[in-house]
Amino acid sequence: MSYLFEPVTIGSITLKNRIVFAPASMGRDALSWYEKLARGGCGMIILADLSVVPSLFGAPGLGSMQYADHFRQIIKICHTYDCKVSAQLFHPEYDIRLIRELYQTLGQTDPQKVRQALNDSIETFCDTLTPERIHEILHDFELAARRAECLGFDMIQIHGDRLAGSFTSPVFNHRTDDYHTFWQFPEEMVRAVRTGALHIPIDYKLTIRTEDPAYGRGGISMDQVPEFVRRLERCGIDSFHVSLANHTATGDTIPMANHPYFTGEACFSRLALEVSRHTAKPVCCVGKIQSPEAAEELCRGGISLIGMCRQLIADPKWPNKVFENRTDEILRCLYCNRACVGALKGGRGVSCILHTNEEETL
Ligand SMILES: Cc1cc2nc3c(=O)[nH]c(=O)nc-3n(C[C@H](O)[C@H](O)[C@H](O)COP(=O)(O)O)c2cc1C
Secondary structure, eight states: OOOTTSOEEETTEEESSSEEEEEEOOOTTHHHHHHHHHHTTOSEEEEEEEESSOOTTOOOOSSSSTTHHHHHHHHHHHHHTTOEEEEEEEOOSSOHHHHHHHHHHHTTTOHHHHHHHHHHHHHHHHHHOOHHHHHHHHHHHHHHHHHHHHHTOSEEEEESSHHHHHHTOTTTOOOOSGGGSSSHHHHHHHHHHHHHOSSSOEEEEEEEEEETTEEOSSSEEGGGHHHHHHHHHHHTOOEEEEEEOOSSOHHHHTTOTTOSSOOSSSTTHHHHHHHHTTOSSOEEEESSOOOHHHHHHHHHTTOOEEEESHHHHHOTTHHHHHHTTOGGGOOOOOOOOTTTHHHHHTTOOOOOTTOTTHHHHO
16 A cells, blocks of 8 residues: 555645655756656655845845745746645854854955854854844744745745754753743744744754764754654644754765765654654654655654655656656665755755756656
């Protein structure tokens, strides 16, 4: 019995299947990527890293309506293929006002200094925010959520890493006021988003630090999962997207084939399964999911949504090929990170080393 192609309901929306393109900043050519992914058959695409404040390098975000047409176009294209679109909202984990000023004065002459200031800011930003500034940021979330709903996004994903990841982790959060708990800021963030977007579901990208062995710096620990899930549900969260916590170590959250620990398929499934034990809401598992067999097994084990990022970049037609029993035609991701993650680091658009003759393979 196949679960993968059964519809699944999240709050007020229903996806045609359980396959989700996990959030990935696509850089240049994003529009044509989303078209390929939607045409390839996935049930939902999550548009990554949409900042709730105007971003540093002018990446499309929801800090204003500047990119409204761009988003409307993506949503329209995806809907043509009955593919839902979610907006991943985040606030940077560093002081964007400070870094913007530095970038304007030193960006050309001393970019290294700006990079260093940004890294330093990540370590301290959460602790130095005044309650007034936190309330401004929460208001930014509310406004961005309202813009997302107005533009026709089907869902909002709150990015539980980035600034939220700092607030949830004792590595960054040394506050002594109300915001010292791992739940206060996320709870207020969810409420703010709910105030802004009244009708569409809200998903939370829940990021977990593991202790044995230790991976991830932001995010909550495994033993905090039950309380965190319960609290977010009470604030109105409709689903969870579970991953390893980040903060500077993308080599772990986007693990390559030769990663020392996250080696096999569905490498973060332990985390997602733990979350699913504490909620009846849909849970999305992500991390090196590649074969239909592994995806089906996760669905049988209580996971409602299958998040795939690099495998769908390698072969956006994966869903249709699986549905049509053409699995031998699937281009298998090598998890080399060269043209996807590598391209982003180099400031180029995402691509894949398997697409030497793109028109032929896609
Ligand atoms: C090129 C690239 C960019 C990514 N950008 C984001 C991002 O902006 N936000 C996010 O939450 N995750 C991002 N991710 C992480 C993915 O959503 C996913 O969690 C990770 O790649 C593991 O899934 P996979 O093994 O299926 O690729 C990115 C991944 C890749 C490969």
